Amino acid sequence: MNFPLTIPKFNTRSIAAINNDIDDELEFHIQCRIDDLVADGLTLEEATEQANAAFGSTDVIRKQCQQINYGAKGSWLAL
Amino acid sequence: MAKQKKPAILQGSLDLLVLQSLKKGEMHGYSITRHLKSVSDDFLQIEEGSLYPALHRMERKGWIASSWGTSESNRRAKFYQLTSDGKKQLKVETKAWEKMSRAIDQVVNFQFDS
Numbered sequence: 001m002n003f004p005l006t007i008p009k010f011n012t013r014s015i016a017a018i019n020n021d022i023d024d025e026l027e028f029h030i031q032c033r034i035d036d037l038v039a040d041g042l043t044l045e046e047a048t049e050q051a052n053a054a055f056g057s058t059d060v061i062r063k064q065c066q067q068i069n070y071g072a073k074g075s076w077l078a079l
Numbered sequence: 080m081a082k083q084k085k086p087a088i089l090q091g092s093l094d095l096l097v098l099q100s101l102k103k104g105e106m107h108g109y110s111i112t113r114h115l116k117s118v119s120d121d122f123l124q125i126e127e128g129s130l131y132p133a134l135h136r137m138e139r140k141g142w143i144a145s146s147w148g149t150s151e152s153n154r155r156a157k158f159y160q161l162t163s164d165g166k167k168q169l170k171v172e173t174k175a176w177e178k179m180s181r182a183i184d185q186v187v188n189f190q191f192d193s
Contacts, residue, residue, distance in 0.1 A: 021147075025108065025157045026131060028150070032109040033127070035152065056128035064132040068139060 015070055022065045030055055093125065093133050094142075095172040098165055101143060105160040107150060108134060134159060142168045 030051050037047035052058075100111050108130050115123045137143045142165035150156035161169070 021157070022131075024155060026128070028107070028154055028156050029109045029112075029127065029131075031154065032150075032152065054127050056126045058128065061128040061131055065135050068132060068135040 018069050019066065022062055022069070026055075026058055026062060026065075030058075092176065093129070094137060095169070095176055096123070097130070097133060097137065098142065098161065098169040098172060101159060101161045101165070102169065105146075105158045107156040107158050109156075111159075137165070140168075141165075 033051035033054060034044070034047045037050055038044060042050065055061075096115055097111060100106065100114050103114075106114065111134075112125060112127050112130060115125065134143065134145075138145055138159070141162055143159045144162050145157050145159050148156060148158050
């Protein structure tokens, strides 16, 4: 019989806190891209459109990050 | 004129590129994408959002660690750095890449009998 060599890391942070961090991180990236595109001469509207297109689907990416952080194999301690 | 297709990151190489980028020091996700573009002369352009599931996955594996700080533009940002496990994993990924690269070279340079 094989015993696990490591104890799984349990996440003691709330799901709400994890979700806020994920949202902040993704939003930060898109804002940085917008800033760079505006600095390159695009209007804010053009920059926002291009930044969002370059990023991909925020909903899909958010869900993937959530799944990784507290999905099926995540912590039963996540509140 | 036909729209130029974005070159795709080879399957499985994103981890190597991220770990290698972090060898230089801690970075937030946007800096990593900018670094990859700049060092590759704009050749490597990932779908930017796909970086984040990769970063979170690598952090869960213990290859990178994160902390919140303030960016150069004075915003709250999440910075990543290599862990000691990450440095070991980088060596593993680099060796695997070198082997694959050599194998591809052999196929491409193979001379068929005329």
